[in-house]
Amino acid sequence: MFDFKYYTPTKVIFGKNTQEQVADLVKEFGGTKVLIHYGGGSVVRSGLLQQVKDKLDQAGISYLELGGAVPNPHLSLVYEGIELCKKEKVDFLLAVGGGSAIDSAKAIGYGVANEGDVWELYDGKKKANASLPLGVILTLAATGSEMSDSSVITKEEGLLKRGYNSDLCRPKFAILNPELTMTLPDYQTACGCTDIMMHTMERYFTNGGNMEITDAMAEGLLRTVKKNALILKKDPKNYDARAEVMWAGSLSHNGLTGCGNNGGDWMPHKLEHELGGLFDVAHGAGLAAIWGSWARYVYKNCLPRFKKYALNVMEVEDRGSDEEIALCGIEATEDFFRSIDMPTNLRELGIKPTDEDLQTMARKCAIGVGGKKGSARVLDEAAMLEIYRASM
Amino acid sequence: MFDFKYYTPTKVIFGKNTQEQVADLVKEFGGTKVLIHYGGGSVVRSGLLQQVKDKLDQAGISYLELGGAVPNPHLSLVYEGIELCKKEKVDFLLAVGGGSAIDSAKAIGYGVANEGDVWELYDGKKKANASLPLGVILTLAATGSEMSDSSVITKEEGLLKRGYNSDLCRPKFAILNPELTMTLPDYQTACGCTDIMMHTMERYFTNGGNMEITDAMAEGLLRTVKKNALILKKDPKNYDARAEVMWAGSLSHNGLTGCGNNGGDWMPHKLEHELGGLFDVAHGAGLAAIWGSWARYVYKNCLPRFKKYALNVMEVEDRGSDEEIALCGIEATEDFFRSIDMPTNLRELGIKPTDEDLQTMARKCAIGVGGKKGSARVLDEAAMLEIYRASM
Numbered sequence: 001m002f003d004f005k006y007y008t009p010t011k012v013i014f015g016k017n018t019q020e021q022v023a024d025l026v027k028e029f030g031g032t033k034v035l036i037h038y039g040g041g042s043v044v045r046s047g048l049l050q051q052v053k054d055k056l057d058q059a060g061i062s063y064l065e066l067g068g069a070v071p072n073p074h075l076s077l078v079y080e081g082i083e084l085c086k087k088e089k090v091d092f093l094l095a096v097g098g099g100s101a102i103d104s105a106k107a108i109g110y111g112v113a114n115e116g117d118v119w120e121l122y123d124g125k126k127k128a129n130a131s132l133p134l135g136v137i138l139t140l141a142a143t144g145s146e147m148s149d150s151s152v153i154t155k156e157e158g159l160l161k162r163g164y165n166s167d168l169c170r171p172k173f174a175i176l177n178p179e180l181t182m183t184l185p186d187y188q189t190a191c192g193c194t195d196i197m198m199h200t201m202e203r204y205f206t207n208g209g210n211m212e213i214t215d216a217m218a219e220g221l222l223r224t225v226k227k228n229a230l231i232l233k234k235d236p237k238n239y240d241a242r243a244e245v246m247w248a249g250s251l252s253h254n255g256l257t258g259c260g261n262n263g264g265d266w267m268p269h270k271l272e273h274e275l276g277g278l279f280d281v282a283h284g285a286g287l288a289a290i291w292g293s294w295a296r297y298v299y300k301n302c303l304p305r306f307k308k309y310a311l312n313v314m315e316v317e318d319r320g321s322d323e324e325i326a327l328c329g330i331e332a333t334e335d336f337f338r339s340i341d342m343p344t345n346l347r348e349l350g351i352k353p354t355d356e357d358l359q360t361m362a363r364k365c366a367i368g369v370g371g372k373k374g375s376a377r378v379l380d381e382a383a384m385l386e387i388y389r390a391s392m
Numbered sequence: 393m394f395d396f397k398y399y400t401p402t403k404v405i406f407g408k409n410t411q412e413q414v415a416d417l418v419k420e421f422g423g424t425k426v427l428i429h430y431g432g433g434s435v436v437r438s439g440l441l442q443q444v445k446d447k448l449d450q451a452g453i454s455y456l457e458l459g460g461a462v463p464n465p466h467l468s469l470v471y472e473g474i475e476l477c478k479k480e481k482v483d484f485l486l487a488v489g490g491g492s493a494i495d496s497a498k499a500i501g502y503g504v505a506n507e508g509d510v511w512e513l514y515d516g517k518k519k520a521n522a523s524l525p526l527g528v529i530l531t532l533a534a535t536g537s538e539m540s541d542s543s544v545i546t547k548e549e550g551l552l553k554r555g556y557n558s559d560l561c562r563p564k565f566a567i568l569n570p571e572l573t574m575t576l577p578d579y580q581t582a583c584g585c586t587d588i589m590m591h592t593m594e595r596y597f598t599n600g601g602n603m604e605i606t607d608a609m610a611e612g613l614l615r616t617v618k619k620n621a622l623i624l625k626k627d628p629k630n631y632d633a634r635a636e637v638m639w640a641g642s643l644s645h646n647g648l649t650g651c652g653n654n655g656g657d658w659m660p661h662k663l664e665h666e667l668g669g670l671f672d673v674a675h676g677a678g679l680a681a682i683w684g685s686w687a688r689y690v691y692k693n694c695l696p697r698f699k700k701y702a703l704n705v706m707e708v709e710d711r712g713s714d715e716e717i718a719l720c721g722i723e724a725t726e727d728f729f730r731s732i733d734m735p736t737n738l739r740e741l742g743i744k745p746t747d748e749d750l751q752t753m754a755r756k757c758a759i760g761v762g763g764k765k766g767s768a769r770v771l772d773e774a775a776m777l778e779i780y781r782a783s784m
Contacts, residue, residue: 001632003407008400014651015395213616213636213643220608240393247651248605259406259639
C-alpha cells in the first residue's frame with residue numbers, strides 16, 4: 001500500500017435539469033465575466049447553449065463565447081482563448097461539452113493565469129502557479145475531466161499530444177445531467193464507456209501494493225460500466241444507464257480508484273496518445289484497439305492483478321492456472337469491446353499505419369514519457385514498438 | 393434513482409508521518425493564528441501534540457490550545473472555545489483527535505463566524521452562513537467527521553444530543569496517518585468499525601431508488617471494513633488493516649456511498665443519539681446494540697435492499713425466500729458484531745434503562761426528528777418505543 005493524496009474539490013450537481021443552476025453556481029464561485037467554451041454545433045443545435053446564456057442573462061452575469069474545441073483539442077484555439085480572456089478581462093471559464101471543451105478550457109485557464117507560453121506546461125518545461133476558475137456542464141461521459149486534475153492538448157505542429165496534471169485546474173463545479181448525453185451517437189457512447197473503464201484499469205494494473213477498499217470500489221465501478229454499456233447499446237435513452245455511466249466517468253478519473261496504489265500504469269493511454277496525435281482517432285476506440293496487445297505483453301509481470309480482474313470484473317470461472325485465468329480475463333475484455341462495437345486492433349480501428357509510422361509513434365511515445373514508463377511492466381521504446389506491431 | 397449533490401472539498405493527505413505536513417497545510421489554507429483543539433490526554437502522552445506545536449513553531453504560525461473535548465462533545469466547551477477564538481482573533485481551527493474533537497471544533501467554527509447562540513443551529517432554529525476554516529489530524533477512525541458536513545453536540549442541560557449539517561464545516565484538509573490509530577484500545581477500534589459500517593448502512597437501507605455504482609462501492613466498503621475489523625481484533629498493529637479502516641471511515645461519511653439514494657434512513661443513528669444523550673455510551677457500541685432490533689422492525693418494508701445486503705455484504709447463501717435471506721443477513725451482522733465484542737442489545741451494552749427511560753428516549757427522539765422519520769420504514773414515537781423495548 002502506498003501513501004496518497006486525495007483532493008476532489010469539485011462540487012457535483014447531478015440529475016435532471018441541473019443545468020438550470022448554472023448562474024447560481026458561477027456566482028457562488030465568484031464569476032462575474034464568463035467565457036463560455038464549447039465544441040461543435042451540438043450544444044448550439046440542442047438549445048443547451050441558449051439555455052445557459054439565458055440563465056446568465058437573467059442573473060446579470062456578462063459572458064462571451066468561444067466555440068470550436070475539437071477532439072484532441074488544438075493548441076491554436078487555446079491561444080485564441082487566452083488572448084480573448086486577457087482582452088475581455090474574463091474571470092471565469094465555463095466549459096459546455098465533453099472532454100475536448102473542458103481540456104481546452106483548462107489550458108486557457110492556465111494560459112491566462114501564468115506568464116509565458118502555455119505549451120511549456122504540456123511540454124514539461126515548467127509548472128503552473130495558478131489557473132482561472134472553471135465550471136463545467138457535461139454533455140459526454142468519457143474523459144472524467146469534469147473532476148480530474150488532467151488535460152490533454154495537441155500541438156498541430158508535429159502533431160504532439162501531451163497532458164499536464166495539476167490540482168489547480170480541477171473544476172469548481174460540474175453539472176452532470178444524464179439527459180444531456182441521450183442523443184450521443186452509439187459509437188461515441190461506446191468510446192466513452194471504454195475511456196471510463198480504462199481510467200480505472202490504468203490505476204488497477206499496478207505493482208508494488210494496493211488497497212482492498214480501492215480495489216473493491218474499482219471492481220464495482222468496472223462491473224457497473226460494463227453492464228450499463230451493454231444496456232445503452234440496446235436502449236440509448238435509458239436514463240438510469242446513462243446516469244450510472246456518467247457518474248462512473250467522474251469517479252473513474254477523480255483519483256478515487258487509485259488511492260493506495262502507486263499512481264497507475266498509464267501506458268495504454270500514452271500509447272494511444274501517439275495514435276491520436278498521428279491519426280486523429282477517437283480516444284476511447286484507440287484505447288480499445290491497443291489494450292489487448294498491451295495486456296498480453298505485460299500480464300505475466302502483474303499476474304495477481306490480472307487474475308483478480310478476470311475473476312471480479314470479467315467474472316470468468318476460477319479454473320485453471322493463474323496465467324490461464326488472466327488470459328481469459330483479457331479475452332473477455334476484448335469480447336466485451338467487440339460487443340459494444342469497439343475495435344480490438346488497429347485494423348478494426350480503421351487505420352493502416354506503416355511500420356515506419358509505428359516506429360515514429362514508439363519513438364515519440366518513449367520521448368514523451370522520458371525514455372520508459374509503466375507499473376504493470378516498464379516499457380521502453382522497443383517494447384512500445386512490439387505492442388504497436390502486435391496491435392496491427 | 394434520485395438527483396444528488398456531491399461535494400467533498402477536503403484535501404486528504406494519507407500515509408505514514410503525514411502529520412509532519414501540518415504547518416504547510418495550515419498555511420496553504422490561509423491560517424495565521426490557530427486554535428489547536430483536542431480531547432483527552434492521549435494526544436499529549438503520545439507526543440503528537442508536541443510534534444504539531446513544533447511544526448507550527450518552525451513555520452512561524454502562532455497558536456493556542458484547548459483540550460478537553462469528550463465523546464458526545466459538550467456545548468459548554470464549545471462556548472469556551474468560541475470565546476477564546478474571538479478574544480484571541482483565531483482564524484484557523486486545527487482539531488487533533490477523533491470525532492469528538494472535530495465535531496467540537498466544527499461547532500466552535502460556527503459559533504465564531506455567526507451571530508447569536510450556536511446551539512440554535514443544532515436545535516434547528518437557524519442556519520449557518522459561515523464557519524472558520526478547519527483542518528484535522530485524525531487519531532481515531534470512526535465518525536468520518538474529517539470529511540463530512542456533520543457535527544453532533546450534546547447540551548448538558550436536558551442531555552440533548554443534536555446534529556447540524558452544512559457544507560460550511562467540511563474540513564479544508566485531513567491528515568490521515570493510520571499509525572496514529574495503532575494504540576487504540578480494542579473496544580474503541582471495534583466501536584469505530586461499527587460506526588463506519590453504519591454510516592454506509594444508513595445510506596444503503598432506503599426505499600425509492602438507488603444507483604448500482606453506489607451500491608457496488610458501498611458493498612465493497614462494507615466487506616472491506618468487516619474483514620479488516622476481524623484482522624485488527626487479532627492484530628491491532630496491522631498497518632494495512634488500520635489503513636483500510638481509516639480510509640473507509642472517511643469515504644463512508646463524505647457522501648460517496650449515498651449518491652443517488654434518497655438521503656439515507658438515519659433512524660438507527662437517531663435512536664442511538666438518545667441513548668448516548670441519556671447514558672453517555674460509546675456511539676459505535678450504541679449503534680450495534682440498537683441495529684438488530686431496528687432491522688427486524690423495518691426489513692419487510694425494504695426487503696430487496698436487505699436481501700441484496702445479505703448476499704453481497706454478509707455473503708449468506710442465496711437459498712430460501714427473500715425474507716429468510718434478509719433475516720440471515722441481519723443475524724450474520726449480529727454475529728459479526730459479537731465477533732468483534734460489540735453488543736447486540738442494551739443489556740450487552742451494559743445499561744439497564746427502565747421502561748420510563750425508554751419512553752423518554754422515544755419521545756425525545758420523535759421530537760428531535762419532527763414527529764417521524766425513516767426511509768427503510770418511517771418510524772413514529774410508538775415504533776421507536778417498540779424498537780427500544782425489543783433491544784432490551
